[in-house]
Amino acid sequence: MSADTFREDLHRVADWVAEYRENVASRPVLSRTQPGEIARALPDAAPDDPESLDTIIRDLDDILLPGITHWTHPRFFAYFPANNSEPSILAELVTAAMGAQCMSWQTSPSATELEHVVLGWLGDLLGLPDGFEGVIQDTASSATLVSILMARERATGGRFRTQGAGAEGADKLRVYASEEAHSSVEKAVFLSGIGSDNLRRIPVTDDLAMDPDALDDAIRADRDAGLVPCAVVATVGTTSTLAVDPVEQIGHVCKEHGVFLHVDAAFAGSLAALPEMRWLMDGVKLADSFVMNPHKWMYVNFDCSAHWVRDVELLLQTCAIEPEYLKTARDDDVRNYRDWGIPLGRRFRALKLWWVLRSFGADGIRARLRKALTLAEGLEDRVRNDPDLEVVTPGRLGLVCFRPVREALGPAILDHVNNSGEADITHTKIDGRFTLRWHTAQGLTTEEDVDTGWAALRRAIDAASHE
Numbered sequence: 001m002s003a004d005t006f007r008e009d010l011h012r013v014a015d016w017v018a019e020y021r022e023n024v025a026s027r028p029v030l031s032r033t034q035p036g037e038i039a040r041a042l043p044d045a046a047p048d049d050p051e052s053l054d055t056i057i058r059d060l061d062d063i064l065l066p067g068i069t070h071w072t073h074p075r076f077f078a079y080f081p082a083n084n085s086e087p088s089i090l091a092e093l094v095t096a097a098m099g100a101q102c103m104s105w106q107t108s109p110s111a112t113e114l115e116h117v118v119l120g121w122l123g124d125l126l127g128l129p130d131g132f133e134g135v136i137q138d139t140a141s142s143a144t145l146v147s148i149l150m151a152r153e154r155a156t157g158g159r160f161r162t163q164g165a166g167a168e169g170a171d172k173l174r175v176y177a178s179e180e181a182h183s184s185v186e187k188a189v190f191l192s193g194i195g196s197d198n199l200r201r202i203p204v205t206d207d208l209a210m211d212p213d214a215l216d217d218a219i220r221a222d223r224d225a226g227l228v229p230c231a232v233v234a235t236v237g238t239t240s241t242l243a244v245d246p247v248e249q250i251g252h253v254c255k256e257h258g259v260f261l262h263v264d265a266a267f268a269g270s271l272a273a274l275p276e277m278r279w280l281m282d283g284v285k286l287a288d289s290f291v292m293n294p295h296k297w298m299y300v301n302f303d304c305s306a307h308w309v310r311d312v313e314l315l316l317q318t319c320a321i322e323p324e325y326l327k328t329a330r331d332d333d334v335r336n337y338r339d340w341g342i343p344l345g346r347r348f349r350a351l352k353l354w355w356v357l358r359s360f361g362a363d364g365i366r367a368r369l370r371k372a373l374t375l376a377e378g379l380e381d382r383v384r385n386d387p388d389l390e391v392v393t394p395g396r397l398g399l400v401c402f403r404p405v406r407e408a409l410g411p412a413i414l415d416h417v418n419n420s421g422e423a424d425i426t427h428t429k430i431d432g433r434f435t436l437r438w439h440t441a442q443g444l445t446t447e448e449d450v451d452t453g454w455a456a457l458r459r460a461i462d463a464a465s466h467e
């Protein structure tokens with residue numbers, strides 16, 4: 001491709017991107033495509049001859065876009081926010097252009113040093129206590145797995161790495177998380193070889209947060225039985241309801257028993273940038289590791305998960321490996337982030353985080369977070385004032401959980417809202433009861449979008465009531 005053609009094509013794609021973002025609100029939020037429909041519309045094999053940008057964009061528009069659920073849509077109220085923003089999109093383009101593989105300092109010193117610096121900025125913004133060192137992982141799932149692997153190595157004196165399940169004590173390891181913890185915790189426990197039967201689900205109190213006394217009891221009982229309590233995962237903002245475990249009390253329990261504490265703040269962690277929400281970091285000073293996702297609620301494109309650990313030596317003992325062909329003369333003087341996680345290859349993820357933090361500034365980030373919280377409080381009021389609905393968990397952290405008074409209508413209401421194309425919400429179960437969830441944390445969401453979504457919800461309630 002000639003340089004001139006590439007430049008023209010770039011401009012065309014730039015226009016496509018700008019138009020997509022400008023018009024995303026006019027598309028149905030949730031894709032209504034049936035399984036297999038997209039695959040059937042695509043050719044069976046790659047073309048033999050080159051195809052033009054025109055035909056590629058035509059198929060992008062005609063075949064693929066209808067199969068996209070628009071996560072950046074201002075009425076995407078489902079799951080959790082997975083945001084991007086204009087600065088993040090620009091940075092991703094630049095990242096792609098450089099195509100750098102940032103496994104080692106040597107393979108792009110700027111990537112390594114920017115990652116270190118920008119995680120320092122982010123830690124300061126969130127009020128992360130001193131003594132942590134950060135690394136960007138692809139996802140919180142990977143960060144949590146790495147933390148569990150660190151805890152496993154600590155509890156087996158580094159022997160699991162070499163001896164596997166045969167290491168002394170390996171069959172006695174136990175991990176603790178609340179009943180409301182994210183599925184990535186259980187996944188980490190089975191992938192680490194500890195085994196999901198050895199994950200203790202600690203009951204929650206009325207606020208759906210881990211009961212620290214029940215944790216203490218469980219750890220004591222296991223120790224008395226000759227088992228090896230190895231890690232606790234506390235959640236700051238559960239995915240289901242944004243419940244916040246009492247990390248400070250959990251941290252004291254962990255200290256007393258010498259258990260590794262990982263804090264999962266994947267969803268809600270960004271809110272700690274607000275002084276009025278700084279309490280979310282209470283007790284994190286007692287943790288061994290902490291994860292939050294800029295790709296969820298800090299306006300950074302997926303993927304970008306910020307993972308901080310206290311004991312870098314332990315992290316390296318857990319993950320580092322140094323084949324001859326990767327050795328460089330500088331290895332003793334630099335960070336080689338390939339040794340700080342699971343994959344060898346690494347994207348230049350720090351660039352988009354840096355770009356966003358600079359473009360918005362801390363105050364810009366805080367203003368966006370506050371907007372989301374204000375919208376959620378307004379939504380909570382509407383639910384509270386609607387005779388057909390009841391609030392299950394309040395909107396103080398940007399997510400409202402609620403259910404219809406006629407509880408059996410829940411699934412039908414959900415379907416009607418999502419089929420309307422006007423909005424996308426999701427559900428969870430709380431105490432075994434079907435519950436709707438609606439967050440207001442997408443970057444583009446405005447008061448009018450909440451109005452429009454509310455109208456769709458009201459129509460859905462009426463339709464479901466008359467079925």
Ligand SMILES: *Cc1c(COP(=O)(O)O)cnc(C)c1O
Pocket residue numbers: 080138139140141142182184235237238239264265266267293305
């Ligand atoms: C979303 C979420 C995760 C998983 O995040 P990924 O980055 O997709 O792996 C983990 N924990 C909590 C609390 C979450 O909300």
